[in-house]
Amino acid sequence: MERWRRASPIKVAAGLHKIGSFDFREWASAHEVYEMATLGAARSGLMDAEVGSLEVGKAADIVLLDRTAWGFIPLHDPINQIAFSAASECVETVIVDGRVVMRDRKLARADETAIREEIIEAAERFRREACPDMSRGAAIVRPYLEAMHFETTGGTGLGLADESRRVRPS
Structure with a gap:
């Protein structure tokens, strides 16, 4: 399910072009959007002589995909x-500018385990040190936010989960 929440820019662009018209002939195709994302992006940055397509003499970032992944079965x-x-x-x-940065789904130029451990440590430190202060600050403004919420929802309080914590505007 998580994969469907993360939309690629190409998927988003192809979908957005469908919103304005019910006439499918006016919709941008996946091929048109792919060109917009590659050579079109290079043209818009006035860099199409240097990047945007795989050609001799151009800088290239290349992503190699696994054709046996479910998204490519059957390959059509x-x-x-x-x-x-x-x-x-x-x-x-x-491959970025001729250098392999990820191979076999593993970062080639970084220690993923060390990075993950550093992030876990930083997150724990943040939770331990900053969250108590943020909770105290949130407690100060909560009554005002609840009053504003009640005012904008016509007194229904829709969306507040705990009935006992609601502050009714006076």
């Missing part, structure tokens, strides 16, 4: 499937 239209079916778990290798 790879660009359409990249836009609408493939998710981040399809990414196998990433």
Whole structure:
């Protein structure tokens, strides 16, 4: 389910172009949106001579996808499937400016375990040190926020989970 909450920019762009019209002939295709995201982006930055397509002499960032991933089964239209079916778990290798930065789904230039441990430690420190102060600050403004909420919902208080904690505006 989580994969459907994370939409790629290509998927979002292809979907947004469908909102304005019920006439499918006016909709941007996945192929058009893919070109917008690659060569079109390079053109808009006046960099199409340097980037935006895989050509000799151009800088290239390349993402290699796993064709056996569910988003590509059965393989029919790879660009359409990249836009609408493939998710981040399809990414196998990433090459940035000629350097492999991810191989076999593992970061090549960083110690993922060390990074994860550092993040866990920082999150625990934040929870221990900052959260109590934030909770005290939130307690100060909560009555005002609840009063504002009641006023804007016409006194219904919809959305406040705990009935006993509601502050009724006077």
